[in-house]
Amino acid sequence: MAGNFFAAVGASVLNLCAEVGGILTLLFRxxxxxxxxxxxxxxxxxxxxxxxxxxxxxxxxxxFFTGGIMVIQAAVFVKKFGATSLVGWGAGYAVFREIGPMxxxxxxxxxxxxxxxxxxxxxxxxxxxxxxxxxxxxxxxxLIVPRVLSMIVMLFLLTILGDVVAIVGAAxxxxxxxxxxxxxxxxxxxxxxxVADVTHGLIKAAVFGFIVALTSCHFGITVKxxxxxxxxxxxxxxxxxxxGIVLSDYLLTYALP
Amino acid sequence: xIHCDGLCLQLTHRPVLADVTWHIEAxxxxxxxxxxxxxxxxxAKTLCGLFTPRQGRLIVDxxxxxxxxxxxxxxVRRKMGMLFQNNALFDFLRVLENVAFPLARQxxxxxxxxxxxxxxxxxxAVGLSGSEEKWPSELSGGMKKRVGIAxxxxxxxxxxxxxxxxxxxxxxxxxxxxxxxxxxxxKHASTVIAISSDIPALRHFVDHILFLHQGRIRYCGPExxxxxxxxxxxxxxxxGQTEGPL
Ligand SMILES: Nc1ncnc2c1ncn2[C@@H]1O[C@H](COP(=O)(O)OP(=O)(O)OP(=O)(O)O)[C@@H](O)[C@H]1O
Ligand SMILES: [Mg+2]
Numbered sequence: 001m002a003g004n005f006f007a008a009v010g011a012s013v014l015n016l017c018a019e020v021g022g023i024l025t026l027l028f029r030x031x032x033x034x035x036x037x038x039x040x041x042x043x044x045x046x047x048x049x050x051x052x053x054x055x056x057x058x059x060x061x062x063x064f065f066t067g068g069i070m071v072i073q074a075a076v077f078v079k080k081f082g083a084t085s086l087v088g089w090g091a092g093y094a095v096f097r098e099i100g101p102m103x104x105x106x107x108x109x110x111x112x113x114x115x116x117x118x119x120x121x122x123x124x125x126x127x128x129x130x131x132x133x134x135x136x137x138x139x140x141x142x143l144i145v146p147r148v149l150s151m152i153v154m155l156f157l158l159t160i161l162g163d164v165v166a167i168v169g170a171a172x173x174x175x176x177x178x179x180x181x182x183x184x185x186x187x188x189x190x191x192x193x194x195v196a197d198v199t200h201g202l203i204k205a206a207v208f209g210f211i212v213a214l215t216s217c218h219f220g221i222t223v224k225x226x227x228x229x230x231x232x233x234x235x236x237x238x239x240x241x242x243x244g245i246v247l248s249d250y251l252l253t254y255a256l257p
Numbered sequence: 258x259i260h261c262d263g264l265c266l267q268l269t270h271r272p273v274l275a276d277v278t279w280h281i282e283a284x285x286x287x288x289x290x291x292x293x294x295x296x297x298x299x300x301a302k303t304l305c306g307l308f309t310p311r312q313g314r315l316i317v318d319x320x321x322x323x324x325x326x327x328x329x330x331x332x333v334r335r336k337m338g339m340l341f342q343n344n345a346l347f348d349f350l351r352v353l354e355n356v357a358f359p360l361a362r363q364x365x366x367x368x369x370x371x372x373x374x375x376x377x378x379x380x381x382a383v384g385l386s387g388s389e390e391k392w393p394s395e396l397s398g399g400m401k402k403r404v405g406i407a408x409x410x411x412x413x414x415x416x417x418x419x420x421x422x423x424x425x426x427x428x429x430x431x432x433x434x435x436x437x438x439x440x441x442x443x444k445h446a447s448t449v450i451a452i453s454s455d456i457p458a459l460r461h462f463v464d465h466i467l468f469l470h471q472g473r474i475r476y477c478g479p480e481x482x483x484x485x486x487x488x489x490x491x492x493x494x495x496x497g498q499t500e501g502p503l
Contacts, residue, residue: 131345
């Protein structure tokens with residue numbers, strides 16, 4: 001009984017180490033392709049479009065309501081204490097530093113990361129990756145590097161867009177629900193939110209993009225065993241990305257100004 | 258052209274190829290046959306360096322392929338065209354782009370219209386004119402196979418490996434495909450390795466046969482000698498008998 005338990009724990013730990021090792025190996029191979037940069041520009045362009053442009057609607061929607069929800073939650077206390085001069089600052093600070101990058105990162109992982117894992121995994125099980133290798137094309141250089149770059153760039157840009165939309169959402173909801181005029185929202189926002197708050201969040205966004213990219217690509221290209229394997233890989237990739245985002249968020253919050 | 262000496266390969270801790278010793282002369286046409294899961298496809302992939310054998314030597318055109326790191330295998334793979342068993346068409350590219358892809362990668366400076374013309378010519382040869390703009394997912398099984406053949410042959414590589422070139426095709430199309438492959442071979446004097454379970458059609462096309470069973474060679478020699486082979490597995494398989502060791 002106890003033996004079984006320890007065997008199971010041991011197997012899980014070994015498994016975890018193998019995955020982490022796989023991700024680090026992939027990271028190493030991606031870096032080799034980037035120093036000096038040698039990768040496929042067409043493929044990068046295609047991915048930027050697919051991952052970025054097509055994510056705009058969902059990101060805008062999420063960000064708008066996130067901004068709004070924060071004000072709805074705060075509205076009760078804002079009214080009770082008459083703290084209208086804090087709404088702009090509160091919304092800006094929370095959105096820029098934490099809620100924006102974190103929520104959009106998770107959203108991005110669900111939309112783009114899982115799609116990426118499924119796509120790469122399907123390419124593995126239908127021998128397309130072998131097909132590329134047989135044509136002397138390095139799958140890391142041709143498929144992985146463009147995806148990693150696209151995800152970092154696009155999560156960064158989408159977070160800028162999301163931040164703006166969330167603030168607009170917060171201001172509108174504040175006017176309607178908490179009787180905070182747009183002017184006082186703006187004064188509170190512009191006087192208290194600093195550039196450092198924005199850069200703090202954007203650095204996080206780039207790191208989250210990198211984490212989503214590495215985990216989704218790693219689980220995608222290591223798929224084994226048909227459609228079931230692809231399903232399992234997508235599942236693992238999303239869980240790993242979420243864990244990575246939360247952990248790195250914790251560390252970055254300490255490390256960044 | 259290709260020399261295998263005592264090749265052994267394991268996949269997921271199971272032996273898949275055992276002591277394969279095989280010499281392929283330039284310009285010869287080989288057929289690989291054998292029961293399912295005997296390692297035919299794995300052997301084909303090993304020949305173009307997609308699997309690295311655990312033991313033995315594999316020399317392709319004078320180069321020790323397994324000894325090369327992945328990036329350096331490029332110069333060997335450029336000499337090979339491969340049709341995969343399940344075609345491995347790139348589903349992010351249209352039919353024409355799929356066929357032109359190897360050519361475009363090998364000749365980055367080739368003008369676009371020449372690429373398109375060469376790909377269209379190859380599609381016409383496999384009887385698929387008019388399907389240029391389709392996506393692979395919109396094709397039938399036989400059409401996919403023919404696109405795969407067009408892609409494998411477009412670079413006129415000196416070594417061509419076809420894994421099941423006629424699986425799922427009717428007898429008429431099968432004959433047409435073998436005529437096409439024969440024509441290509443004569444025109445470019447290429448070395449050809451074909452895997453097929455359609456043994457009568459295959460035997461018309463090849464002049465040598467390699468018989469694999471559980472990763473081991475059971476027969477390796479001229480096509481005409483297959484009938485006379487006394488190995489019980491080969492005997493039963495070639496005659497399609499139900500009684501026997503298989
Ligand atoms: N990528 C792989 N990983 C692990 N095992 C594999 C892999 N590819 C093939 N095998 C195993 O190797 C053995 C030989 O497979 P192979 O695909 O070469 O058979 P085959 O002779 O081509 O059969 P068929 O006629 O059905 O195509 C099988 O037992 C298969 O399970
Ligand atoms: Mg096979």
